[in-house]
Amino acid sequence: MMLQLDNVTKVYKVGAFGGRTFAAVDGVSFDVRSGEVVSLIGESGSGKSTIGKMILGLTPVTAGSITVDGAPVKAAKEYYRHVQGVFQDPFSCYNPVFKADRVFQLIKESYYPQVSAAEWDGRVRSAIEDVRLDPGQVLGRYPHQLSGGQLQRLLIARALLLDIKLLVADEITSMLDASTRIDVLNLLAELKERGLGVLYVTHDLSLGNYLAERTVVLRNGAVVEMGLTDKVFGDPLHPYTRKLLAAVPRLNAPWEDAAPTDACRYHAGGASGALFEAEAGHFVACARLDGCPP
Amino acid sequence: MSLRVSELRVYYRTLKGDVKALDDVSFTMRDGEILGLAGESGCGKTTLGKSLIRLDGRMRHVGGTVELDGRELPIGDDRRMNAFRFHEVSLIPQYSMSAMNPTRKIGKMVGELLRSRGVALDRAELESRLELVELPRTVLDNYPIELSGGMKQRMVMVISTLLNPSLLIADEVTSALDVSTQKAVAKALIGFRDAGFVKSMIFVTHDLALTSHIADTVMVMYAGKLAEKAPSAAMVTAPRHPYTRLLINSLPEVGVRHADKKLSGIAGSPPSLLDPPAGCRFRARCPVAGDECAQEPPVAEVEPGHFVACWKA
Numbered sequence: 268m269m270l271q272l273d274n275v276t277k278v279y280k281v282g283a284f285g286g287r288t289f290a291a292v293d294g295v296s297f298d299v300r301s302g303e304v305v306s307l308i309g310e311s312g313s314g315k316s317t318i319g320k321m322i323l324g325l326t327p328v329t330a331g332s333i334t335v336d337g338a339p340v341k342a343a344k345e346y347y348r349h350v351q352g353v354f355q356d357p358f359s360c361y362n363p364v365f366k367a368d369r370v371f372q373l374i375k376e377s378y379y380p381q382v383s384a385a386e387w388d389g390r391v392r393s394a395i396e397d398v399r400l401d402p403g404q405v406l407g408r409y410p411h412q413l414s415g416g417q418l419q420r421l422l423i424a425r426a427l428l429l430d431i432k433l434l435v436a437d438e439i440t441s442m443l444d445a446s447t448r449i450d451v452l453n454l455l456a457e458l459k460e461r462g463l464g465v466l467y468v469t470h471d472l473s474l475g476n477y478l479a480e481r482t483v484v485l486r487n488g489a490v491v492e493m494g495l496t497d498k499v500f501g502d503p504l505h506p507y508t509r510k511l512l513a514a515v516p517r518l519n520a521p522w523e524d525a526a527p528t529d530a531c532r533y534h535a536g537g538a539s540g541a542l543f544e545a546e547a548g549h550f551v552a553c554a555r556l557d558g559c560p561p
Numbered sequence: 562m563s564l565r566v567s568e569l570r571v572y573y574r575t576l577k578g579d580v581k582a583l584d585d586v587s588f589t590m591r592d593g594e595i596l597g598l599a600g601e602s603g604c605g606k607t608t609l610g611k612s613l614i615r616l617d618g619r620m621r622h623v624g625g626t627v628e629l630d631g632r633e634l635p636i637g638d639d640r641r642m643n644a645f646r647f648h649e650v651s652l653i654p655q656y657s658m659s660a661m662n663p664t665r666k667i668g669k670m671v672g673e674l675l676r677s678r679g680v681a682l683d684r685a686e687l688e689s690r691l692e693l694v695e696l697p698r699t700v701l702d703n704y705p706i707e708l709s710g711g712m713k714q715r716m717v718m719v720i721s722t723l724l725n726p727s728l729l730i731a732d733e734v735t736s737a738l739d740v741s742t743q744k745a746v747a748k749a750l751i752g753f754r755d756a757g758f759v760k761s762m763i764f765v766t767h768d769l770a771l772t773s774h775i776a777d778t779v780m781v782m783y784a785g786k787l788a789e790k791a792p793s794a795a796m797v798t799a800p801r802h803p804y805t806r807l808l809i810n811s812l813p814e815v816g817v818r819h820a821d822k823k824l825s826g827i828a829g830s831p832p833s834l835l836d837p838p839a840g841c842r843f844r845a846r847c848p849v850a851g852d853e854c855a856q857e858p859p860v861a862e863v864e865p866g867h868f869v870a871c872w873k874a
């Protein structure tokens with residue numbers, strides 16, 4: 268499996284009569300391979316969810332292309348068999364008047380009507396165990412009787428019932444406590460080991476760093492830096508990445524002051540310029556602080 | 562001593578019985594101290610904050626006392642508490658950003674609020690405080706919706722501290738913000754303490770790393786009780802309570818990679834506070850629990866200023 272974004276742009280119409288336009292995503296290109304977690308990092312409003320929604324076919328691209336295994340995104344049943352999304356607020360995915368496990372029944376009805384009830388029940392239980400939950404404790408419960416972490420894991424279990432190859436996880440850990448959060452992150456790591464591609468969307472740099480092989484840093488809808496996580500976080504080149512990293516509070520180290528953001532022709536105006544490969548596997552839209560690319 | 566909370570018990574009345582959200586909690590705060598209050602969601606942080614200022618309809622003051630600057634706060638008496646609110650104790654509630662009245666310009670809202678408290682607006686003072694948190698004066702002519710999350714949060718901070726309360730409680734004020742905005746708001750809070758706008762502050766958050774940078778002392782609660790309270794540095798470098806240790810071990814610091822070091826969460830979940838278990842409330846999840854843990858562990862001072870409620874600390 269390979270998710271490929273090529274020069275993807277999303278322009279929203281804004282203003283009272285849609286008279287103005289606004290590029291929420293601006294010429295973004297990156298890919299996600301099987302067995303890999305790529306984290307998409309950016310502050311709120313940077314366009315992360317818009318990218319997630321375009322990949323899931325929930326909103327069309329304005330320009331550019333998104334393909335999975337070479338085929339364009341298609342908001343259709345067959346596409347969702349392989350590509351699924353899980354979002355920040357797990358509660359909004361459940362109807363409070365129905366038991367939480369109805370989400371599994373809906374999958375059966377639309378994808379596996381021919382599977383017998385007994386066999387389906389077995390599949391559901393094993394998917395629930397795969398996400399480290401005890402079926403006896405979560406089946407037959409209403410959403411309000413389950414914790415955010417449990418609901419979030421049930422949604423991942425639902426995705427596992429399909430033959431998914433790509434999971435878009437949008438801020439799925441931001442409402443969880445530290446201890447539950449790490450369990451969900453470890454679960455995503457296991458999915459990757461099983462060969463899934465995961466796009467992990469977050470504003471939390473330390474979580475992205477923990478999980479992802481590769482990292483894409485987004486600012487104002489454009490990629491400012493991307494590449495192997497070790498490189499992007501170990502030797503950040505873009506002043507914006509440095510600033511974000513400096514703002515992360517660490518347990519045993521003083522809170523660094525923001526790195527100087529020396530002017531550069533690319534980041535001065537907000538949006539960034541074209542990416543160039545600063546070193547193997549490490550792309551940046553802005554030069555090192557000591558000089559701009561030729 | 563700024564604040565002295567003694568054996569405080571505040572329960573929620575529900576149809577199924579009392580939820581013992583704050584169950585015999587005692588601690589003190591020095592003048593000028595910022596106390597970080599941490600712990601998993603549901604452990605009673607918001608309940609503690611609310612108890613010091615306004616009990617909502619279902620909350621009941623079951624026992625214990627709260628003393629602020631040597632005077633007892635009548636926390637169970639909504640009317641008598643009015644004299645203290647805003648003047649002596651102020652709260653920035655969780656989700657306060659979305660609670661600002663959307664139909665009023667901010668300047669007008671501030672004026673009305675002060676008038677309702679019988680205080681005249683000191684425009685010069687207000688503007689100097691806006692400057693301190695790096696907000697332009699023009700925000701007073703804006704509607705709340707026109708401000709970004711971080712700007713709103715700083716505005717709420719300025720408003721809640723206009724009357725220089727002795728104690729400010731900030732409940733999860735940075736939790737919904739991006740890291741760089743979070744840092745600006747955190748620094749502004751410290752600035753308010755340093756400038757003497759508030760004498761002491763309770764900074765509530767579930768983020769231990771953040772707390773350790775803002776607070777002088779950190780208090781970790783578990784299931785309605787105090788688990789550990791220590792100077793910030795000691796809390797992160799030498800935690801003594803098994804719960805605090807596990808909590809800290811579950812934090813992915815920048816630089817920690819799943820491939821190199823697999824972190825783990827704490828198995829199980831906190832007990833129901835409707836009918837909490839006898840003995841240590843962490844017992845069912847504690848990896849070092851023993852027979853003695855069937856009795857409730859007392860809070861002991863293991864080092865000066867370092868308090869732990871655990872038989873094995």
Ligand SMILES: Nc1ncnc2c1ncn2[C@@H]1O[C@H](COP(=O)(O)OP(=O)(O)O)[C@@H](O)[C@H]1O
Binds near residue numbers: 309
């Ligand atoms: N349906 C929409 N119409 C207009 N603007 C939108 C819409 N959805 C998102 N936006 C804007 O696009 C930008 C990016 O939003 P989003 O993708 O949600 O960012 P993120 O997930 O990084 O916080 C924001 O400025 C947001 O206000």
Ligand SMILES: Nc1ncnc2c1ncn2[C@@H]1O[C@H](COP(=O)(O)OP(=O)(O)O)[C@@H](O)[C@H]1O
Binds near residue numbers: 573575582601608609
């Ligand atoms: N209005 C309420 N009625 C009943 N129980 C409540 C109410 N509000 C909070 N609780 C319970 O009290 C406990 C403490 O909640 P809270 O103080 O909000 O925790 P925290 O702020 O640490 O997440 C939780 O078990 C919660 O479910």
Ligand code: SF4
Binds near residue numbers: 844853873
């Ligand atoms: S008192 Fe016992 S059960 Fe409680 S934390 Fe200490 S060792 Fe664990």
Ligand SMILES: [Mg+2]
Binds near residue numbers: 316317438
């Ligand atoms: Mg988003």
Ligand SMILES: [Mg+2]
Binds near residue numbers: 655733
């Ligand atoms: Mg709370």
